[in-house]
Amino acid sequence: MKILVTGGAGFIGSAVVRRAMAQGHEVVNLDALTYAACLDNVADVAALHGYIFEKADIRDAATLARIFADHAPDAVLHLAAESHVDRSIDGPGAFIDTNVTGTYHLLEAARAYWLRKDRCETFRFHHVSTDEVFGSLGAEGLFTEETAYAPNSPYSASKAASDHLVRAWGETYGLPVLLSNCSNNYGPYHFPEKLIPVVILNALASKPIPIYGAGENVRDWLYVEDHAEALLTVLQKGTVGRSYNIGGNAEARNIDLVRMICSLLDEMRPAEHPYEKLITYVEDRPGHDARYAIDASRIRDELGWQPSVTLAEGLRRTVRWYLDNTEWWQALQARDGVGQRLGRV
Template sequence: MTGVSNFWRDRSVLITGGAGFIGSEIVRSLAKLKPSRIVILDKMTYAADTRRLEGLGNSVQLEKVALEDLEAVQAAVFKAKPDCIIHCAAESHVDRSIDGPACFVQSNVVGTFNILQASLDYWAERGKDDGFRFLHISTDEVYGSLGQEGLFTEESAYSPRSPYSATKAASDHLVRAWVHTYGFPGIITNCGNNYGPWQFPEKLIPLMILAARDQRPLPIYGNGDQVREWIHVSDHVRGLLAVIEKGTVGDTYLIGSGEEKTNREVVETICQLMDRRFPDSPFHDLLIANVEDRPGHDQRYALDTSKIKRETGWCSQISFEEGLSRTLDWYLDMEPWWRTLQPKLNTGERLGSLKR
């Protein structure tokens, strides 16, 4: 965090989705930088958890607000009087978007419109001062799928292929429209696959860790050769804060690690780590099971991060091997936490299979 503490000190920050996985990491990181106040707006869906925010003190305030409610959002923004708004709230699980796209449209598209409209009105009341910032956090999935070579850049054409990525692409376009039409001080970031502590265990890495711990099958879609770029959530958040401090208003920044892994490689590495932790129960790789692939599954994502490195000095610091090992140990230590979440996990027919 070197170089950002003076920037953040005494500022008021509003974060949407701050009780979620990435949002809570933003809150925890910001709390160390001594802003005057951090206000969280969160709908408190199944993936939100206030335990992620424990011990942060009275400067952090949580308000249960659904971004789909424009009147409530406007009231919350004007009450908080933020110097910066970080828009992290989103429905993000691709399989859930295949089964139920409507809530993704409401949360990711309507919700983004509402926070933008409320922020624009608030910024106008502030006299459109140059110090206000609005950061919109998005995904590399808006760009579609790459072949075996090449990288996405900030100029890559959008080609979303799932209901989730389509709604995130729509939200990106809304932010750009507000920037160009109203001169609104918005910035967009697009990031690869995040992992780390406190991630809700429906995503690949925690899902596999929990299943391996219970000696349950480790399902891999198709042949598992889909490639993703994996970044530790703390590296991602450092990049977000660097962009707010040093980035150019109206621009887009890609945040990635360069750590490309196939889904099978990720699961096999988890099995190897589990073998070391539990030598009396080795051969976790025998639990790996190939299942029917996800509809429209993108083959590869990878990001060119030269812009953010050049303009802010940020770079990722945690290797995938180190980060995954630390993450696995965290989940093993936090078994009482994730055991309480199991009733929220889908335990019946798999999501995203198009079977009705």
């Protein structure tokens, strides 16, 4: 296939690009190269035959039309989005602009292209979203594909809106759409403002490791390379109009996750004192969801996918990657907002 991947220089998008190329697909990587994007993420495949990069903004309708016409993709994997909850609290407008308006323009460009292709039966538009659109769980229960939407942050609200647009374009215009909602991703190339990289990099710098509130918030953790494999599975085997929840079957409280990372660092890069002594409890995030947990039985039963990397193994791989790739993350330290506490009201 020739796949148009939006946001392919970001964390999850670059994992999809690398995996798609490894499977033998051609990739058109469309990315605006905003603050969280990095072309080094795809350096390993950038020189390969079948890889094309387009610097473009999904809000630019004319450029999108040109890209579809020039490259004639067989499918779209739409990952381009503003994604950091704390940044959405400080500046929600950018999230509405990119995640909602940008998705609208991409849907319209894809629809026009699909109609010119005489409603090609094999074309697919796969929209990648988050479990955060479902809101917050209590101590029990799991998010299913039928869970009602109840977003609690500007970020999750903008993603919920984009999900609804995609569903509507499928129902109203017949565009062959697929949707997926994933749990928290982690792994190599994770931008250093998110929890796991913050813990690793603050520990290495002997800085306080910030824990929001009491650290009791629970997340289901999904290794990014498992997620990339799942997304390509949905794209190629999923039923049009269907949504698929993608999870790692790896729930952990934030405080327990941080302690696991500290223990790995004690082993791999021992310091004078255990890294756990750097843990510092800070003011909680406004509207901080208590728990996310994914029921991924549909993608397992229908498409045969399930996560292959345990949380313990994934964290070990991730910590080792950051220790071995200092040049990558050091180059990002000066980017806007990195290393600062964002998301206060």
